[in-house]
Amino acid sequence: MAESSKAPHGAMLRIRNLKCYYGRIQAINGVSLSVRSGEIVTLIGANGAGKSTLMQAICGLLSQWEGEIRFRDKPLRGKKAPEIVREGVSLVPEGRWIFPPLSVMDNLRLGAYTRKARSERKSVAEDVEAMLELFPVLRERARQAAGTLSGGEQQMLAIGRALMSRPRLLLLDEPSMGLAPLMVRKILDTLAELREKGLTILLVEQNARAALQTADRGYVLENGRIVLDGPAADLLADQEVKRAYLGKDYREFTEGRV
Amino acid sequence: MQEFLQYLFSGLTNGAIYAVIALGFSMLYSATKLINFAQGEFVMLGALSLVSLWSGLHLPLPIAFLISVAGVSIAGILLERLAIRSVRVPHPITLVIITVGASILLRGVAMLAWGKDSHSVRSFSSHPPFDIAGATLLPQSLWILGVTAAVVAALHFFYKKTLTGKAMEACAINKRAASILGVPSERMVMLAFAMSAAVGAMAGILIAPVTMCGYDMGAMLGLKGFCAAMLGGVGSSWGAIAGGLLLGVLESLGVGFISSSLKDAIAFLLLLFILYVRPSGIFGAGEVHRF
Numbered sequence: 001m002a003e004s005s006k007a008p009h010g011a012m013l014r015i016r017n018l019k020c021y022y023g024r025i026q027a028i029n030g031v032s033l034s035v036r037s038g039e040i041v042t043l044i045g046a047n048g049a050g051k052s053t054l055m056q057a058i059c060g061l062l063s064q065w066e067g068e069i070r071f072r073d074k075p076l077r078g079k080k081a082p083e084i085v086r087e088g089v090s091l092v093p094e095g096r097w098i099f100p101p102l103s104v105m106d107n108l109r110l111g112a113y114t115r116k117a118r119s120e121r122k123s124v125a126e127d128v129e130a131m132l133e134l135f136p137v138l139r140e141r142a143r144q145a146a147g148t149l150s151g152g153e154q155q156m157l158a159i160g161r162a163l164m165s166r167p168r169l170l171l172l173d174e175p176s177m178g179l180a181p182l183m184v185r186k187i188l189d190t191l192a193e194l195r196e197k198g199l200t201i202l203l204v205e206q207n208a209r210a211a212l213q214t215a216d217r218g219y220v221l222e223n224g225r226i227v228l229d230g231p232a233a234d235l236l237a238d239q240e241v242k243r244a245y246l247g248k249d250y251r252e253f254t255e256g257r258v
Numbered sequence: 259m260q261e262f263l264q265y266l267f268s269g270l271t272n273g274a275i276y277a278v279i280a281l282g283f284s285m286l287y288s289a290t291k292l293i294n295f296a297q298g299e300f301v302m303l304g305a306l307s308l309v310s311l312w313s314g315l316h317l318p319l320p321i322a323f324l325i326s327v328a329g330v331s332i333a334g335i336l337l338e339r340l341a342i343r344s345v346r347v348p349h350p351i352t353l354v355i356i357t358v359g360a361s362i363l364l365r366g367v368a369m370l371a372w373g374k375d376s377h378s379v380r381s382f383s384s385h386p387p388f389d390i391a392g393a394t395l396l397p398q399s400l401w402i403l404g405v406t407a408a409v410v411a412a413l414h415f416f417y418k419k420t421l422t423g424k425a426m427e428a429c430a431i432n433k434r435a436a437s438i439l440g441v442p443s444e445r446m447v448m449l450a451f452a453m454s455a456a457v458g459a460m461a462g463i464l465i466a467p468v469t470m471c472g473y474d475m476g477a478m479l480g481l482k483g484f485c486a487a488m489l490g491g492v493g494s495s496w497g498a499i500a501g502g503l504l505l506g507v508l509e510s511l512g513v514g515f516i517s518s519s520l521k522d523a524i525a526f527l528l529l530l531f532i533l534y535v536r537p538s539g540i541f542g543a544g545e546v547h548r549f
Contacts, residue, residue, distance in 0.1 A: 059438055081437035090438070097435035099428050106424050114440035116421050165440060 012037045012169055012200050013058070013089075018067035020053050020224075027053040028065070029224035035169065035202050040195050042203040042211040042232065044245060045221035051204040052094050054221070055173045058202075059091045060084040071169065086114050090167035094174045094204075096158040100147025104138055107146045107157055111164030124164070131160035134190065152183035159190070169200045176207040188214040208245035212236045220245070260392035265514040266507060267390075271399040271468070273506020274406040278461040279483025280490065280498035281413065282454040288493040289430050289450035291350065295357040296337060298480015299364035300455045303330045304462025305471040306368060309377040319382060327459045333364070334455025338448050361476070368473035376470035402464045409460060410499060417495075426450060478522065485529040 011034035020028035028050045035041045045051050056062040058069055060081040069076045071087055079087070098107055108131055112124045132139040135156040141149060146157055155175055162170060172191070176184040184207065191201055192214055205211035212218050212232045220228040220241060228241065235241050282297050307326035311317045317325070341356050342348075385397040417423040428436040429446040437443055461479070462471075469475065486505045490497025505525055512524045 061434060061438065080442075081434075082440045082442045085438060085440035093435070093438065097432055097438070099431045099435065101431065102424065102427065109421060110424055110428050110436075110439055110441070113421065113425055161439070 011035060012072060013202065014068075014070045015054075015058070016068040016070075018054065018057060018065060018069065020050070020057050020062060021064040022053075027224055028057070030067070031221070031224070031226050033219050033226065033229070035200060037168075037200055038195065038198065039217060040191060040201040040203060040215045042205055042215035042218045043221055044205055044208040044211055044218060044235075044241075046245075047206065049221045050224040051206075051221055052173055055091060055093075055171050055202075055204055058084075058171060059089060082114075085165055085167075088166075088168035090162040090165050090170055092155075092158045092162045092170065092172040092175060094177065096154050098146045098149075098154050098157055098161070101145055103143055104146050104149070104157055105142045107161050108138075108164055111161035114165050127164055127166070131163060135160055152179050152187070155179060155183075155187060156190075159187070163194075163199075167199070169202065170194070171202045171204075173204045174206060175203070176205060176210060184210055208241070209236070261514065262511075263391055263393035265510045267393055267395050267399060269507035269510030270503060271396070271402050271506070272510065273486075273503035274402050275461050275465045275479070275502070276482050276486040276505050277499045277502025278406055278409055278457060278464070279479060280486035280502045281409065281495060282457040282461070283483055283487040284490075284493055284495055284498040285413070285457065286450050286454040287487075289426055290447055291430075292342075292353050293357070293484070293492070294337075294451075294454065295354065295480065295484075296361040296364060297454065297458050297483060298476035298478070299361045299368070300330050300334060300458030300476075301462035301465070301479045301483075302368060302471075302473065302476030303333060303364065304459030305466040305469075305475065306372050306377065306462075306473070307459070308463045308466050309372070309379055309471050313377070313379050323463055326463055327456050330459035330462075331452040331456040334451040334453075334458075335448055337455075338451040342451075343444070343447075361480070365473055365476065372473055374473065376472040378470060379466045381467045396468070398467050402468075405460065405464055409457060410495075413457075413495060422449070482525050485525045488529055488532050 013035040015034070016032050018028055018031045019026060031050075031054060033041070033043070043051055043054065053062065057065045058076065060076065060079050060083065071084075071089055074087065076084060076087070099110070102110070105128070108128050109124070112120070112127065115124055132142070137153055138157060138160060141153065146154065149157060159170075159172070159175070175187050179187070188210055191203065195201055203211055203215060212235050215232040218229065218232045218235045219226050220235065228235065228238065230238075236246070279297060279301055282300065283293065286292060286294050286297075304326050307329055308322055311322035311325055312319055315322075337357075337360055341360055342353060345352060345356065381396070381398045382401045383397050387397065388395040417427065425436060425441045426446045426449065428439070429441055429443045433443045436446075461483070462476075465479070482505065483502070486502040487498050488501070489505060490499070490501030492498075505528060508528065509521055509524045512520045
């Protein structure tokens with residue numbers, strides 16, 4: 001891709017020629033992309049295109065990769081997941097990964113594990129309050145086991161928990177998965193709201209239309225390669241994207257996604 | 259009645275020890291899904307360290323207690339670092355066999371360090387035994403029950419009130435999910451080993467004045483603790499406590515009313531019974547419940 005040459009200087013996240021492997025199988029085949037401060041960037045693609053693999057490589061969950069991932073001009077190579085959280089990258093994983101037996105409150109507090117110093121106690125309590133403000137339904141269920149929440153509520157909890165580490169960059173992997181359209185809208189609106197407050201977001205979605213409507217820019221990932229990139233509005237209007245993703249997306253939407 | 263009360267007292271005393279040992283098994287199991295068969299050796303190391311530090315070096319009891327517990331925790335950390343973490347393919351059976359090997363090693367080291375003879379220490383306090391409705395209650399029994407209650411309270415606080423306790427539970431539920439929140443899972447596993455070794459050492463220290471302390475005392479105590487943990491459902495702290503007390507009391511009543519030669523048999527009959535009735539209880543995916 002020509003992206004590496006036109007990657008803006010001072011990008012918050014910059015990925016160059018990334019190749020990821022599962023054993024000997026190559027899941028990502030030379031991807032380059034960048035996310036600037038204050039942007040919502042979306043990465044769309046079909047199932048198995050390598051979207052989640054890319055997210056896991058950024059977060060330190062995947063050890064086998066080649067190329068370069070830089071966050072705020074610091075290379076992330078060799079760093080494990082807990083260190084990368086401390087750098088300011090937080091992931092809302094596919095499948096949410098909440099802790100079902102723990103209460104909603106405990107799930108949120110665990111999100112602030114990197115801030116467990118005594119001096120942070122007050123600001124963590126303030127942030128818990130802010131999350132309950134952002135997602136009022138979580139306040140009603142604060143004492144409930146997280147596993148008893150509905151899918152949408154669990155997704156809100158996962159986002160709230162990821163925000164508790166006060167990230168600079170929030171990564172979301174398929175936040176609309178399994179949710180009703182109304183809930184998808186609500187979550188994407190929340191992301192737009194968070195961006196207004198200065199958060200930078202990289203959003204991975206199969207639900208291409210909804211993602212492109214929210215994002216500033218987008219990349220299309222196919223078989224481990226970026227095949228298209230540009231402003232979200234352009235991608236929405238692109239014939240190829242329409243044919244390959246948006247049509248299918250509409251059908252998926254009406255049939256209900258699993 | 260007086261006889262029954264007597265057996266109940268001694269049963270509860272032993273049962274509290276079994277409960278503390280079972281807690282050690284349970285804590286490690288719920289954090290790592292590993293049964294550590296060297297747990298009994300931590301009990302032995304705790305008891306023999308106390309023998310050396312308190313009776314041998316004449317250190318004050320609280321200091322001897324703290325040094326023993328700290329030393330055994332370090333042994334627990336070393337076990338995790340050297341023997342468990344270095345395994346390339348950490349299959350559960352491999353790890354369990356490693357702990358069995360570690361227990362044999364620790365027993366050998368203890369034999370070299372403390373010799374083959376048994377040692378004994380005096381009771382923590384020199385208060386004369388209490389007389390309750392004709393039955394005798396040793397002051398050491400009160401120490402044992404009191405410290406057991408304190409250990410239970412401390413663990414309860416740790417799991418329920420501290421973020422580290424929650425993080426340990428989160429790691430046990432989903433290691434990757436915990437890691438993306440910044441929880442270093444290796445350190446949580448190490449902490450679980452250190453804590454379960456410390457709890458084992460406390461059991462050894464408590465029981466030292468009422469038993470003969472030798473390099474081979476750990477095997478039987480470890481198995482009794484294991485029985486207690488299984489009895490209550492491994493991974494559950496309340497289960498460990500209930501299992502320990504139940505085992506102690508049944509054992510004591512069996513000794514008193516049937517035959518003293520049954521003492522050890524009772525634990526294993528109970529274990530067989532549990533395995534027969536609830537076989538999924540051992541390595542099965544039973545739900546993890548803490549306090």
